[in-house]
Amino acid sequence: MLHHPKRIMLLYFKRCVSASVILLFVKSNLAFSQELFPHSEPASNIAKGVLGIRIANEGFNEITQFRSQQNFRFMFGITSKLMITESFLFSNHHGYYFPSDFIKQDADNGYYTNGVARGRENLYQFESMNLNIKYRFLSRDGEKQHFRMSGYLELAGGNEAHYEAEPNLTGDNGGIGAGITATQLKNKFAVSLTVGGIIPHKYHYQLKDSTLDVKYGNAITAILSFGRLCLPAHYKSYNQTNINIYAEFVGKIYGGASVVDKGNNVAIINFPALGAGSYVEFRPSVQFIFHSNLRVDLSVGEPIINQSYAHIAPMYYFTIQRYFYFK
Numbered sequence: 488m489l490h491h492p493k494r495i496m497l498l499y500f501k502r503c504v505s506a507s508v509i510l511l512f513v514k515s516n517l518a519f520s521q522e523l524f525p526h527s528e529p530a531s532n533i534a535k536g537v538l539g540i541r542i543a544n545e546g547f548n549e550i551t552q553f554r555s556q557q558n559f560r561f562m563f564g565i566t567s568k569l570m571i572t573e574s575f576l577f578s579n580h581h582g583y584y585f586p587s588d589f590i591k592q593d594a595d596n597g598y599y600t601n602g603v604a605r606g607r608e609n610l611y612q613f614e615s616m617n618l619n620i621k622y623r624f625l626s627r628d629g630e631k632q633h634f635r636m637s638g639y640l641e642l643a644g645g646n647e648a649h650y651e652a653e654p655n656l657t658g659d660n661g662g663i664g665a666g667i668t669a670t671q672l673k674n675k676f677a678v679s680l681t682v683g684g685i686i687p688h689k690y691h692y693q694l695k696d697s698t699l700d701v702k703y704g705n706a707i708t709a710i711l712s713f714g715r716l717c718l719p720a721h722y723k724s725y726n727q728t729n730i731n732i733y734a735e736f737v738g739k740i741y742g743g744a745s746v747v748d749k750g751n752n753v754a755i756i757n758f759p760a761l762g763a764g765s766y767v768e769f770r771p772s773v774q775f776i777f778h779s780n781l782r783v784d785l786s787v788g789e790p791i792i793n794q795s796y797a798h799i800a801p802m803y804y805f806t807i808q809r810y811f812y813f814k
Contacts, residue, residue, distance in 0.1 A: 521714040522670055522677035525772040525784040525806060526735045529679050530635035530670040532570040532623050533810070538563050541808040547799050550606030554580055554798070556614070556658055572619040576645075576658045579611040584692060585648045585699065590748045598751045602758030603650045605799075614658045615645025621668075632673040639683070640665045646690060651760045651797045652704045652744035654687035659797065660703060662687035675716040683708050685741075698749055704742030704763060711736045729776035737788070738767040739795070760796035767792040772804070782808040 539562035556578035643656040666683020746753035772786035788802035
């Protein structure tokens with residue numbers, strides 16, 4: 488059966504448009520690769536109808552145990568301004584329940600805790616899910632430069648026995664978070680600032696007449712990121728390998744935790760991890776982008792002001808990511 492010539496031309500036109508959209512996204516992804524920050528999201532979004540899949544790994548040594556976490560992240564462009572991200576997290580950081588010696592009682596101190604000993608063996612298990620919605624509300628684009636701003640809202644579900652006051656919505660805590668990101672790119676250099684807040688859910692455990700509630704601290708977070716495209720010096724092909732370097736400063740200020748066991752307030756004695764705190768970490772990274780699509784990040788984290796009690800430095804990071812295109 489012969490097709491009508493107009494239908495053939497229309498079909499050919501649609502295929503050309505689809506191919507052009509994909510090519511445009513790949514080209515822009517190459518041109519702005521220096522803002523694909525390993526530890527923060529830029530104000531820019533992935534294109535409409537594009538799916539990104541990222542597997543992020545992080546690990547550190549805790550005395551005799553190697554703690555690791557895997558984050559399976561799926562990103563999808565709803566429109567040119569709106570994208571959603573769903574993450575599924577697994578780790579051996581904590582258990583579902585606090586150890587039996589977490590709460591103690593004596594005649595002098597009543598109910599108290601001096602925390603949990605480091606180096607306990609925990610099973611590797613599913614931790615939590617995280618849903619992030621990001622909307623880009625400002626774009627000022629020019630030749631080889633742009634300035635963009637976006638806002639985000641994230642929701643996390645989980646009920647881990649997390650024995651540090653510091654909240655973390657990518658693994659340790661359930662809760663809600665929100666913030667704003669501003670990103671400036673010019674030529675081969677990009678800088679981005681993200682400021683946000685976290686309100687975590689409390690941990691609640693109930694078994695017959697036994698209850699335990701741990702309320703974690705609220706937090707203010709900030710990430711200052713710098714990125715530079717090193718290679719190639721000049722683009723000749725989309726198959727050229729990109730090499731980018733990054734310097735990111737990750738900071739957090741959070742309140743102290745409160746603990747209630749069987750209706751009794753629990754004193755926190757000699758355990759700063761359950762107290763209020765703040766810190767800044769420096770996380771340098773190198774990034775490789777192969778064939779305009781496959782991205783690999785290598786990074787390490789070290790504290791420069793105070794420290795996080797939720798992990799032990801140095802932290803090691805490895806990430807791999809790829810995009811998939813749909814009409």
